[in-house]
Amino acid sequence: MKKRKMLCAFLAAMLVLSGHSAGYVYAAQESESSQIPESVDFPPEESQTTPETLSESTTEAKTENNNTNTMTEEELAAYYGNSVFVGDSIMVGFRNYCAKQKTFAHDIQFLAAGNFSAFNAMKPVTANNVHPMYRGKKYQVWNAIPLIGSQRVFLLLGMNDLGILGLEGARDQYKLLIDKILETSPNVEIHIISVTYTLPNLGKKTLNNENIAQYNILLQKMAEENGWGYIDLVTPISDGNGNLAAECCSDGYVHLSKTAYALWETALIDYANTQTTSSQEETEPETLTEETTETDLTLESEPETEIKSQETTPAPSDTKNKIESILETPVKK
Numbered sequence: 001m002k003k004r005k006m007l008c009a010f011l012a013a014m015l016v017l018s019g020h021s022a023g024y025v026y027a028a029q030e031s032e033s034s035q036i037p038e039s040v041d042f043p044p045e046e047s048q049t050t051p052e053t054l055s056e057s058t059t060e061a062k063t064e065n066n067n068t069n070t071m072t073e074e075e076l077a078a079y080y081g082n083s084v085f086v087g088d089s090i091m092v093g094f095r096n097y098c099a100k101q102k103t104f105a106h107d108i109q110f111l112a113a114g115n116f117s118a119f120n121a122m123k124p125v126t127a128n129n130v131h132p133m134y135r136g137k138k139y140q141v142w143n144a145i146p147l148i149g150s151q152r153v154f155l156l157l158g159m160n161d162l163g164i165l166g167l168e169g170a171r172d173q174y175k176l177l178i179d180k181i182l183e184t185s186p187n188v189e190i191h192i193i194s195v196t197y198t199l200p201n202l203g204k205k206t207l208n209n210e211n212i213a214q215y216n217i218l219l220q221k222m223a224e225e226n227g228w229g230y231i232d233l234v235t236p237i238s239d240g241n242g243n244l245a246a247e248c249c250s251d252g253y254v255h256l257s258k259t260a261y262a263l264w265e266t267a268l269i270d271y272a273n274t275q276t277t278s279s280q281e282e283t284e285p286e287t288l289t290e291e292t293t294e295t296d297l298t299l300e301s302e303p304e305t306e307i308k309s310q311e312t313t314p315a316p317s318d319t320k321n322k323i324e325s326i327l328e329t330p331v332k333k
Contacts, residue, residue: 071273073104079272081107084148086132086141087156089114090196090256097261105265109148111141117160118173122180142180145188153181154231156193158215159254163207171218178228191229192219196237197244198254209242231271236263 071079081104085091091112098105111132121141123129131138134147145153155178161170178190194216197209216234223230237248237260248260 071269071276075276076104076269076272077107079152079276080104080268081109082150083152083154084109084111084145084150085154085156086111086145087193088112088116088160090159090254091156093250093256094261094264097258101265103265105268109150111139111144111148115160116157117164118157118170118177119161119164121157121177122173140180141177142184145181145185150188152189152191153185154191154193156195156233158195158219159207159212162211162215163205166206167211167215167218170215171222174219175222178226189229190223190226191231192223194219194230194232194234196234196254196256197242199246199249199252200239200241200243202253213242229271229275231267233264233267236267 085094085108087094089112091110092114095108095110095112098108098110111134113130113132115130116132117130120130123131125131125138125140131140132144133139134144139147155174157174157177158170161173164170165173174192181188181190195212197212198207200209203209203211212234216232220230222228237245237256239245244254244256245260248257248263249255250257250260
């Protein structure tokens with residue numbers, strides 16, 4: 001009996017010590033598991049700032065890319081070599097200039113003719129009607145573009161239309177011509193070039209610099225409404241007062257000099273860079289969304305790991321059960 005009492009006292013002491021030791025191990029494991037969620041399972045205020053931090057860092061990286069995103073000569077040649085420039089005598093002058101260059105401009109394709117206009121473009125092909133030539137044959141421009149196979153169409157028309165059709169009429173005729181181009185080449189990009197000025201005070205009737213400036217506004221608005229490109233080539237060669245600069249004029253009236261076309265070439269480089277950068281920015285938000293989604297999934301899944309680790313931690317009651325089992329075992333006398 002005395003031995004049984006001593007054994008009970010011994011086992012009771014072990015129970016107390018065991019319970020204290022088990023509680024310490026569990027608390028330590030809980031502390032270790034809580035160290036991970038501190039950097040993942042943020043409070044609502046902190047977790048809401050995480051996407052903003054990601055967006056700011058991405059925006060900074062994007063800004064750095066834009067500042068250094070200048071196309072190489074080969075890339076410019078590929079961009080404009082896959083383009084056709086359509087226009088009147090101003091464009092004929094640019095064609096002659098490009099033919100003598102050793103830059104990307106040399107590879108540009110042209111459909112241009114003196115006195116060509118949106119009004120003349122809609123006339124049938126005859127010996128007397130004005131149409132551009134392609135490989136020695138006259139074509140209506142919308143039939144010639146598929147033969148060239150260009151991806152982009154740059155148009156400079158309207159100066160010869162203003163005197164006949166007026167501002168809105170010339171704009172509407174321009175739209176009809178572009179619609180015809182898109183009927184035969186639905187996948188081409190359309191880029192409208194601003195109409196250039198005359199020298200000061202040399203405008204004739206409706207063909208004056210004030211109307212040309214208003215016409216360019218109409219063209220830019222039409223381009224924006226239809227998702228077409230618009231390139232301002234009149235400002236680089238103007239005198240700052242709404243006129244053609246003297247050094248950019250070759251005939252004392254309206255046609256352009258080599259100096260003007262050299263400025264055009266520089267403006268075309270800037271335009272190509274802008275166009276390609278815009279295309280890249282349109283795709284970047286999709287990548288950002290995917291990365292953010294993956295981050296959100298990680299944040300949601302990691303707390304579950306913490307819960308599972310707590311559930312699999314051995315409970316201190318197991319030690320107590322073992323002691324109770326020993327107490328129930330008969331003591332040998």
